[in-house]
Amino acid sequence: MTQLPPPSAKKLGLVIDLDTCVGCHACVISCKGWNTENYGAPLSDQDPYGADPSGTFLNRVHSFEVQPEAAPAQLIHFPKSCLHCEDAPCVTVCPTGASYKRAEDGIVLVNESDCIGCGLCAWACPYGARELDADAGVMKKCTLCVDRIYNENLPEEDREPACVRTCPAGARHFGDLGDDNSDVSKLVAERGGFDLMPELGTKPVNKYLPPRPKDVTTPCAPLETVAQDGKGFAAWLDRALSALPGGAS
Amino acid sequence: MHPAPSVIIFTTFSGLGFGLLFWLGLGVITPTGISAFIWFAIAYVFAVGGLLASTFHLGHPERALKAFSQWKTSWLSREGIASVVTLIVLAIYGAGLVFASTPFVVLGWIGALGAIATVFTTSMIYTQLKTVPRWHQPTTPLLFLLLSLGGGALLAGQVTLCVVLLIAAAAVQLFAWYTGDKRFAQSGTDMQTATGLGDIGTVRAFEPPHTGTNYLMREFIYVVGRKHARKLQAIALLLGFIIPIILLLIPFSHIFAALAVLSHIAGVLTLRWLFFAQAEHVVGLYYGKR
Numbered sequence: 001m002t003q004l005p006p007p008s009a010k011k012l013g014l015v016i017d018l019d020t021c022v023g024c025h026a027c028v029i030s031c032k033g034w035n036t037e038n039y040g041a042p043l044s045d046q047d048p049y050g051a052d053p054s055g056t057f058l059n060r061v062h063s064f065e066v067q068p069e070a071a072p073a074q075l076i077h078f079p080k081s082c083l084h085c086e087d088a089p090c091v092t093v094c095p096t097g098a099s100y101k102r103a104e105d106g107i108v109l110v111n112e113s114d115c116i117g118c119g120l121c122a123w124a125c126p127y128g129a130r131e132l133d134a135d136a137g138v139m140k141k142c143t144l145c146v147d148r149i150y151n152e153n154l155p156e157e158d159r160e161p162a163c164v165r166t167c168p169a170g171a172r173h174f175g176d177l178g179d180d181n182s183d184v185s186k187l188v189a190e191r192g193g194f195d196l197m198p199e200l201g202t203k204p205v206n207k208y209l210p211p212r213p214k215d216v217t218t219p220c221a222p223l224e225t226v227a228q229d230g231k232g233f234a235a236w237l238d239r240a241l242s243a244l245p246g247g248a249s
Numbered sequence: 250m251h252p253a254p255s256v257i258i259f260t261t262f263s264g265l266g267f268g269l270l271f272w273l274g275l276g277v278i279t280p281t282g283i284s285a286f287i288w289f290a291i292a293y294v295f296a297v298g299g300l301l302a303s304t305f306h307l308g309h310p311e312r313a314l315k316a317f318s319q320w321k322t323s324w325l326s327r328e329g330i331a332s333v334v335t336l337i338v339l340a341i342y343g344a345g346l347v348f349a350s351t352p353f354v355v356l357g358w359i360g361a362l363g364a365i366a367t368v369f370t371t372s373m374i375y376t377q378l379k380t381v382p383r384w385h386q387p388t389t390p391l392l393f394l395l396l397s398l399g400g401g402a403l404l405a406g407q408v409t410l411c412v413v414l415l416i417a418a419a420a421v422q423l424f425a426w427y428t429g430d431k432r433f434a435q436s437g438t439d440m441q442t443a444t445g446l447g448d449i450g451t452v453r454a455f456e457p458p459h460t461g462t463n464y465l466m467r468e469f470i471y472v473v474g475r476k477h478a479r480k481l482q483a484i485a486l487l488l489g490f491i492i493p494i495i496l497l498l499i500p501f502s503h504i505f506a507a508l509a510v511l512s513h514i515a516g517v518l519t520l521r522w523l524f525f526a527q528a529e530h531v532v533g534l535y536y537g538k539r
Contacts, residue, residue, distance in 0.1 A: 068449055069450060078535075093325065116308065120325055122464075132468075
């Protein structure tokens with residue numbers, strides 16, 4: 001059913017640290033790898049080796065430049081995937097019931113065998129978290145690696161989303177944001193985690209941690225001139241060579 | 250938003266078809282026999298043809314029946330149900346006129362109400378989207394309804410009704426274009442709220458996630474569409490409203506009436522194209538484009 005369940009006590013989600021992310025895109029690749037080989041239709045690519053490649057991804061890393069008023073610009077890498085919203089607009093618009101939010105842990109999923117590929121859920125999502133797969137004709141989205149996190153066939157350290165498991169910088173954290181005492185909740189409280197587009201009322205479960213303030217830097221001294229005009233023989237050679245046709249400008 | 254031909258054709262023709270069905274059901278005209286058959290055939294070709302066109306953009310049209318299940322929350326599901334119920338009810342009403350020359354009045358009224366409900370549910374599919382501020386306002390359903398009823402009256406040959414409704418539709422359309430241009434800025438969603446980085450400084454998109462394009466950019470970012478928006482708006486007003494009204498007000502002839510219908514359809518197709526092409530989805534902010 002596309003009616004949203006009552007808010008669950010358990011709210012599984014991600015906390016993404018914008019201070020730590022180095023923009024390596026490893027999470028993008030591990031996500032695509034795991035999710036193309038496991039649950040649901042593969043994440044197809046169109047013209048992958050040609051002139052105009054495109055494909056389905058459940059996680060994409062944007063990069064933004066932020067220009068403070070009186071300090072050097074900062075480059076901030078910004079991974080974005082489904083935020084598993086509490087009030088998920090993508091769920092209620094679905095005409096078939098394919099799109100749903102799990103009552104037990106709040107994960108938003110698509111039942112691919114019920115999806116008619118109308119695309120309305122992607123229209124309703126402000127974050128661009130849903131992509132219609134051009135090959136399978138069904139809507140794909142982050143499953144929070146539901147086939148890893150509860151998978152007892154995997155070693156315990158692998159029972160977290162592929163993006164979190166692979167992040168070399170430790171910029172991604174997975175846990176229960178409904179539990180105030182969980183590590184992720186403490187991290188959010190400590191670092192001032194925030195919601196994306198809070199004004200749209202989607203109540204995202206995933207949180208973003210802001211970049212830490214930069215150290216105060218004094219403006220750089222003017223650069224010293226390193227290359228100086230030559231003296232003696234070198235100066236004569238320079239002048240002589242410059243005078244020749246095709247010489248230095 | 251990408252102006253998909255299937256959706257433009259669907260909203261234009263099903264709007265006209267259900268508009269005509271509304272006037273037929275209300276009994277504004279009550280043809281009988283073969284003449285009733287022709288009237289209902291025109292209305293059904295428009296309404297059903299439009300609905301069929303809408304299935305062309307589906308990834309899995311063979312599963313379309315599942316779309317009748319989620320009427321509790323989904324406007325798209327409600328539209329499916331409203332359209333099918335209306336078409337069935339008015340088919341019985343039409344059969345009464347064609348075969349028995351008898352209007353089942355109450356059935357006609359129920360069908361007329363259903364036709365209005367269908368157009369309203371169609372408009373709400375767009376109006377409900379907070380992610381597209383230009384659509385998320387009361388003018389969207391009002392405009393869909395006025396265009397449907399006005400176009401329906403035009404097809405039904407109801408000159409006075411048509412002229413009044415088309416003037417009203419044109420006025421609402423002008424107002425919707427005027428307010429629509431400011432809707433994105435008024436929505437309060439911008440680069441700062443999208444990224445949460447506004448406290449540090451001015452945010453600008455530096456690098457997109459991939460070198461190529463993707464589904465989101467193809468579906469939601471249609472910048473080229475706005476290049477000639479003003480000219481197309483003038484063309485849509487001329488074809489959709491002004492020419493049909495003039496053709497209706499001069500002494501009646503069947504050729505002028507047919508030209509009025511053709512001109513109106515071309516005008517509505519143009520403004521429906523603009524409805525999509527001018528609409529900006531908030532996800533474009535992440536790409537530094539709208």
